[in-house]
Each structure stands twice: as C-alpha cells, then as structure tokens.
Amino acid sequence: MKRARMENELVSKGHVACPGCGAALAMRYVLNVLGPKTIIVLPACCWSVITNRHPECCLEVPVFHTAFETAACVASGVRAALEVKGDNSTNVLAWAGDGGTFDIGLQALSGAAERNDDIIYVCYDNEAYMNTGVQRSSATPWGAWTTTTPATHFKGQEKKNIMEIMAAHRIPYAATASISMPEDLMAKVERARDTRGTRFLHIFCPCPTGWRSSPDLTIELARAAVESRAFPLYEIFDGAKRRLSLDPAPPAPVADYIRPQGRFRHLDSEQIEAIQKRVDEEWLSLLRLIENNPA
Amino acid sequence: MKEVMMGDVAVARGVKLARVEVIAAYPITPQTIIVEELSEICGRGELKARFIKVESEHSALACCMGASMAGARTFTASASQGLLLMHEMLHWSAGARTPIVMANVNRAIAPPWNLWSDQTDSLSQRDTSWIQLYCENNQEVIDTVIQAYRIAETVYLPVMVVLDAFILSHTSEVVDVPEQEDVDRYLPPFKAALTLDTNDPRAFGSISGPMEYQKLKMARHEDMMGAVEVARRADDEFGEVFGRKYGIAEPYRCEDAELILLTSGALGGTAKIAVDALRESGAAVGALRVRLFRPFPADEIAEAIGDAPKVAVIDRNLSVGAGGIFAQELKAALYDRERRPAVFGFTGGYGGGDFTPEVVEKIARRALEMGKPDSPTLWEAIP
Ligand SMILES: Cc1ncc(C[n+]2csc(CCOP(=O)(O)OP(=O)(O)O)c2C)c(N)n1
Ligand SMILES: [Mg+2]
Numbered sequence: 151m152k153r154a155r156m157e158n159e160l161v162s163k164g165h166v167a168c169p170g171c172g173a174a175l176a177m178r179y180v181l182n183v184l185g186p187k188t189i190i191v192l193p194a195c196c197w198s199v200i201t202n203r204h205p206e207c208c209l210e211v212p213v214f215h216t217a218f219e220t221a222a223c224v225a226s227g228v229r230a231a232l233e234v235k236g237d238n239s240t241n242v243l244a245w246a247g248d249g250g251t252f253d254i255g256l257q258a259l260s261g262a263a264e265r266n267d268d269i270i271y272v273c274y275d276n277e278a279y280m281n282t283g284v285q286r287s288s289a290t291p292w293g294a295w296t297t298t299t300p301a302t303h304f305k306g307q308e309k310k311n312i313m314e315i316m317a318a319h320r321i322p323y324a325a326t327a328s329i330s331m332p333e334d335l336m337a338k339v340e341r342a343r344d345t346r347g348t349r350f351l352h353i354f355c356p357c358p359t360g361w362r363s364s365p366d367l368t369i370e371l372a373r374a375a376v377e378s379r380a381f382p383l384y385e386i387f388d389g390a391k392r393r394l395s396l397d398p399a400p401p402a403p404v405a406d407y408i409r410p411q412g413r414f415r416h417l418d419s420e421q422i423e424a425i426q427k428r429v430d431e432e433w434l435s436l437l438r439l440i441e442n443n444p445a
Numbered sequence: 446m447k448e449v450m451m452g453d454v455a456v457a458r459g460v461k462l463a464r465v466e467v468i469a470a471y472p473i474t475p476q477t478i479i480v481e482e483l484s485e486i487c488g489r490g491e492l493k494a495r496f497i498k499v500e501s502e503h504s505a506l507a508c509c510m511g512a513s514m515a516g517a518r519t520f521t522a523s524a525s526q527g528l529l530l531m532h533e534m535l536h537w538s539a540g541a542r543t544p545i546v547m548a549n550v551n552r553a554i555a556p557p558w559n560l561w562s563d564q565t566d567s568l569s570q571r572d573t574s575w576i577q578l579y580c581e582n583n584q585e586v587i588d589t590v591i592q593a594y595r596i597a598e599t600v601y602l603p604v605m606v607v608l609d610a611f612i613l614s615h616t617s618e619v620v621d622v623p624e625q626e627d628v629d630r631y632l633p634p635f636k637a638a639l640t641l642d643t644n645d646p647r648a649f650g651s652i653s654g655p656m657e658y659q660k661l662k663m664a665r666h667e668d669m670m671g672a673v674e675v676a677r678r679a680d681d682e683f684g685e686v687f688g689r690k691y692g693i694a695e696p697y698r699c700e701d702a703e704l705i706l707l708t709s710g711a712l713g714g715t716a717k718i719a720v721d722a723l724r725e726s727g728a729a730v731g732a733l734r735v736r737l738f739r740p741f742p743a744d745e746i747a748e749a750i751g752d753a754p755k756v757a758v759i760d761r762n763l764s765v766g767a768g769g770i771f772a773q774e775l776k777a778a779l780y781d782r783e784r785r786p787a788v789f790g791f792t793g794g795y796g797g798g799d800f801t802p803e804v805v806e807k808i809a810r811r812a813l814e815m816g817k818p819d820s821p822t823l824w825e826a827i828p
Contacts, residue, residue, distance in 0.1 A: 198652065203653065211643060213648040214650065223499060227508035233495060
C-alpha cells in the first residue's frame with residue numbers, strides 16, 4: 151500500500167474545529183487529492199464555522215457558503231456555469247454533513263444524482279447535527295444519546311442506509327471511507343476525481359464533542375468502527391457492482407467501539423449485544439450484495 | 446418582427462434574446478408554458494444554455510445562484526406555491542448579490558386551490574431584496590425581461606419580472622419582437638465582478654460579526670435605493686434602441702385630476718380604458734400604473750399624483766390583517782410629504798375576479814362620492 155503523502159495542503163492552520171475533529175482531517179485528505187482547482191459549496195454544518203470568521207478562511211480554494219439543504223443543487227449550478235464557459239477540469243465539490251445529506255438536503259441530492267450532474271458530493275458523517283449542539287439525525291445510530299434523544303429515551307431507530315439510496319440512483323461511483331485509513335480514503339477520492347457524473351463519498355468522522363469521547367481517541371474510534379464492521383468500507387460502481395475495500399477478519403467486538411463513547415454510556419450489555427447482532431446482520435447482507443454483483 | 450404570442454412565450458423569447466447561459470426551473474401552472482417553450486428553444490439549439498430540470502423550485506433558485514456565482518447569466522421562473530418554496534433562496538440569492546432574473550406569474554396561494562391572478566405571491570416577497578417589475582401587456586413582458594438583465598447586472602441584485610396569471614400568461618397579443626442585434630447592442634455579455642475562481646480563491650458568505658453584517662446589509666439597501674435611477678436609465682436607453690419605453694411609474698391623464706387610480710400589472714391597461722370613459726362623462730380621473738415596485742419609486746409617484754386630492758389604490762392582493770399592499774406602500778411613501786391626498790385602499794379581483802373597465806369605473810365613482818375612506822380596506826367584490 152502507498153503511504154499517504156500530503157502534496158496539496160489546502161487547509162491552513164487557522165481552522166477553528168474542536169480538538170480531535172474528524173471532519174477537519176477529512177477535508178485535508180480530500181483536498182490533498184483534488185488540489186487547488188476545486189470549488190467548494192458549503193451548506194450549513196460544522197464546516198461552515200470551521201473555515202473561520204470573515205475575513206479569515208482556512209480553505210485555500212474558492213468557497214461558497216449556502217443554505218443547509220442546497221449543497222447539491224448549488225454545486226450543479228456551479229458546474230453548469232463552468233461548462234458553458236468551457237471549463238471541464240475544475241472539480242466542483244459539495245461538502246455537507248450527515249444532516250445536510252441524509253435529512254434536509256436529500257431531495258436536492260437525489261435530484262442532482264438522478265440527473266447525474268458532474269459533481270463530487272462528500273458527506274462527512276459525524277452521526278448528528280453537531281453544529282447546532284448534537285441533535286439526532288437519520289444518521290444517528292440506534293441506542294445513541296443526543297440532546298433530542300436523551301439517555302432516558304435514546305434513539306430507537308436504525309441509521310439510514312444512505313449508500314444504498316445513492317446506489318438506487320445508479321450514479322457512477324459511491325464509496326465509504328474512514329479518516330482512520332487515509333490511503334484508502336485518498337485512493338477513493340482519486341477514483342471519484344477521475345470519474346464523470348455524480349460521485350458520492352461517505353466519510354466516517356468521529357466527533358469528540360458530540361460523541362462524548364476523548365479528542366485523542368478520534369482516529370482510534372474511526373478504526374474501531376471499521377474493524378468491528380460497524381462502518382464497512384466498500385465501493386459501488388454504477389449503482390450495481392460492489393467491492394469491499396477491507397475485510398476485518400476476525401472482526402473486533404462492537405463493544406470495543408461502543409464503550410469509549412459517552413453517547414452510549416447508558417446502554418447495558420444486553421443492548422450492546424443487540425447492536426452486535428445488528429452489525430453482524432448488516433455485514434452479511436452487504437456481503438450478499440457484493441457476491442451477487444462483484445466489481 | 447411582429448408576432449402573436451402569449452405572455453409566457455414572450456418571457457421565453459426575452460430569455461432567448463438575452464442570451465441566458467444557465468436556466469433552472471420547475472413547472473407550475475400558469476408558468477409551465479415558459480419552461481416548455483424554453484425547453485424547445487434550448488432543444489433546437491436556438492439558445493446555447495444549460496437548462497437544468499431540477500426537482501423543486503427551492504433547488505431551481507439555488508442552482509441559479511451557484512451558476513451566477515460561477516459567472517453565468519441565469520434565469521428561472523415560477524408562480525405562487527413555487528415562489529413561496531423559494532423564499533429562503535430569494536433572501537440568499539439577493540444577499541449573495543447574484544443578478545438572477547426570474548419571471549413570476551402572479552397566481553393565488555392555496556388553500557383553497559385557485560389558479561388565477563393574485564399578486565400576494567410576489568408582493569409577500571417584498572422584503573427579500575429582489576427588485577420587482579410589474580408588466581401591463583405582453584410587449585412589456587418581453588421588453589422587461591431584457592431590461593431586467595441590464596438592471597440586475599448593474600446593481601448586482603436579482604430582478605423579478607411579474608405578469609398576471611392567464612390575463613397575460615395565457616393571452617395572445619401582438620408583440621413586436623426585438624431584433625437580436627439590437628438586444629446585443631443594448632445588453633452586452635455578463636462579466637461578473639467576482640466569481641468562484643480557482644485562480645483568485647475567495648470565500649463568500651463566511652460567518653461575520655455585527656459590524657460587517659450591518660455594513661453589508663446597508664450597502665445592499667443603498668444599492669437597492671439606487672436601483673430607481675438604474676431602472677429609469679435602463680428604460681430610457683431601451684427607448685433609444687427600440688423606440689418604446691414604459692417609465693418606472695406610468696401616469697395617464699393625471700392633469701387636474703380629482704382622483705387618481707393607482708394600479709399595477711395588467712390592470713393598468715384596464716384603468717386607462719376606464720379613465721377614458723370617466724373623462725368622457727366629465728369626471729376628472731387619471732390613472733397611475735406602478736411598474737417598479739421594489740424599490741418603490743416614491744418621488745415619481747408623488748410627482749405624478751401632484752395636487753390630486755384623492756388616490757384610489759386598486760390592489761389585486763391582500764395582506765391579511767393589513768390590507769392592500771400597494772395602498773400600504775403608497776401611504777408610507779406619502780407620509781413625510783407636504784401634499785398628502787386621501788388614499789382609498791380598494792382590494793379585490795384575486796382568485797379569478799375579472800376587473801373589467803366597468804368595475805374600475807364603479808370603484809372610481811365610489812371614491813369620488815366618499816369624502817374620505819370609511820374604512821382603510823374597501824373590498825370590491827367581483828364574481
Ligand atoms: C433550513 C435550516 N434549518 C436549520 C438550520 C440549523 N442548522 C444549521 S447546521 C445544522 C445541523 C447540521 O448538521 P450536519 O449536516 O450533520 O453537520 P454537522 O453540524 O454535524 O457538521 C442545523 C440543524 C439551518 N441552518 N437551516
Ligand atoms: Mg453531522
């Protein structure tokens with residue numbers, strides 16, 4: 151495996167993310183591959199604050215801040231304008247959180263994906279609305295505490311399967327990635343960059359503030375999610391062919407991933423066992439999909 | 446060349462003549478003909494634009510905003526519920542200073558479902574920093590679309606061209622279609638002052654403190670106020686190239702009037718016919734059509750009213766709890782002035798009621814008979 155090299159350091163030192171922010175790392179890795187010929191469309195999310203306050207901006211590429219639910223359609227508009235000007239080489243990157251993707255921005259994302267507009271859409275997933283103070287989203291996993299799903303009434307629904315929703319749009323490329331595996335993440339950004347049409351990257355980004363976890367555990371938690379199969383790494387081509395990026399065999403127990411996080415503190419061992427069971431089932435159904443149509 | 450066309454077609458033809466580069470729109474009655482016609486025009490390659498068939502009006506305007514930020518001349522169109530769905534992006538696109546042009550076909554807002562003319566959709570967007578121009582006929586529609594780009598790209602604020610549902614959108618009229626070369630002379634290609642440019646990377650809309658926020662908003666306000674002059678000049682210069690112009694407010698037989706009928710949109714034409722009949726019968730009545738609504742051209746309107754003791758505003762809209770919207774604007778514009786006529790706020794005709802010249806005459810006679818308005822909002826019920 152190639153060692154990760156930072157050739158394009160386009161996130162400068164002045165960002166104002168919380169200590170241990172997974173999303174800040176994700177941006178560094180993605181821009182490292184896409185390079186300076188990239189335009190970012192940024193809807194409301196933590197990253198609309200992380201860039202820092204006017205007149206500072208930690209991103210050394212053009213950034214357009216836009217409304218929460220409009221990342222995909224604004225990116226489509228930017229791409230259309232570049233096309234009529236004869237520019238087909240600049241990357242147009244929509245960069246949204248899980249709330250802006252799984253929930254309020256899903257309609258616009260679906261529209262862009264159905265039209266197969268030539269954009270790269272990154273969802274950095276920290277599994278809640280963090281910018282507004284940790285409220286549940288449809289990406290929040292079962293069992294988690296958030297400020298709108300208190301421990302006495304924790305989230306009772308499973309996380310939405312955004313990857314299969316994107317696959318159903320038959321977009322040319324969709325992949326999951328983790329900040330704990332930068333080489334894999336950047337290889338996927340490269341593949342996205344070199345594909346035309348709507349490209350979707352789902353990047354798993356622990357959030358110490360919202361997960362009630364220690365900032366120095368961010369990368370370890372991201373790794374534990376992958377190694378326990380709670381967050382599988384895979385790719386989907388043309389909404390059909392699938393490829394596993396990594397098979398953590400034997401998998402680590404899900405408890406290793408769950409236990410260090412304050413947001414799961416209220417769960418007893420039976421409840422954690424229920425999560426383990428669910429993770430095992432999901433993994434098997436993913437394997438079946440891959441076996442049916444391998445890339 | 447003269448052609449017969451519906452108002453919606455006139456919009457589409459204006460868009461083509463303006464050489465728009467990116468279109469994003471979503472269909473809604475009675476605007477659908479605009480998107481269908483533009484699809485045909487783009488499909489035939491007569492306009493080399495990218496037409497993005499978005500999944501909603503909210504996305505349509507967001508898409509135009511992105512395209513405009515990347516330097517393209519953009520267009521969208523909507524009506525009623527569609528315009529309301531855009532509301533968040535109306536504020537955003539104006540705040541981002543994107544010179545988008547949109548056509549809005551005035552249609553009633555549900556419930557109950559109703560497809561006919563009612564200006565409440567566009568007028569309830571009056572605080573969004575969009576410039577608004579109301580058209581009287583289809584000739585004015587095509588001409589105003591072209592003027593709108595001149596205004597928008599000078600002031601860096603978006604412009605809404607407004608036309609009445611069915612009365613204009615679906616009614617065929619003779620339209621003198623401007624020649625492309627004249628339009629090209631009048632409207633040079635759009636060169637955005639600042640764009641999303643990787644050679645000159647900037648962040649647009651970053652979080653800001655109170656002083657920066659207030660400074661930007663006040664600058665927008667001042668530019669909007671300056672748009673009165675910009676719109677007047679755009680119309681004058683249009684007149685020089687094409688031999689016809691409209692003014693930003695259009696007075697008709699207002700000399701020595703005892704009563705002036707203040708209208709907007711297609712009703713402006715009806716009011717002229719009513720004024721002719723009233724004058725014929727010896728009543729000193731004039732008409733004044735407001736074409737530019739935002740910014741409200743207060744000086745022009747006050748000057749046209751002159752010494753007339755009475756103004757009857759006919760509002761094809763209603764701000765529930767406040768009354769007709771043009772009446773409110775007029776009263777606010779006159780408050781600080783020496784000459785303050787009695788303002789009669791008539792409202793009606795929305796949701797399909799037909800403002801015939803006879804109805805307008807009746808309103809005029811009601812106003813002439815009343816010493817002063819017996820209620821701030823006078824409903825003229827039209828079946
Ligand atoms: C229309 C609208 N509704 C609500 C908000 C408030 N809001 C801003 S960011 C945000 C949550 C963002 O969550 P996510 O997309 O997951 O990004 P994160 O903050 O977690 O990075 C919310 C609810 C908004 N800006 N606009
Ligand atoms: Mg989030």
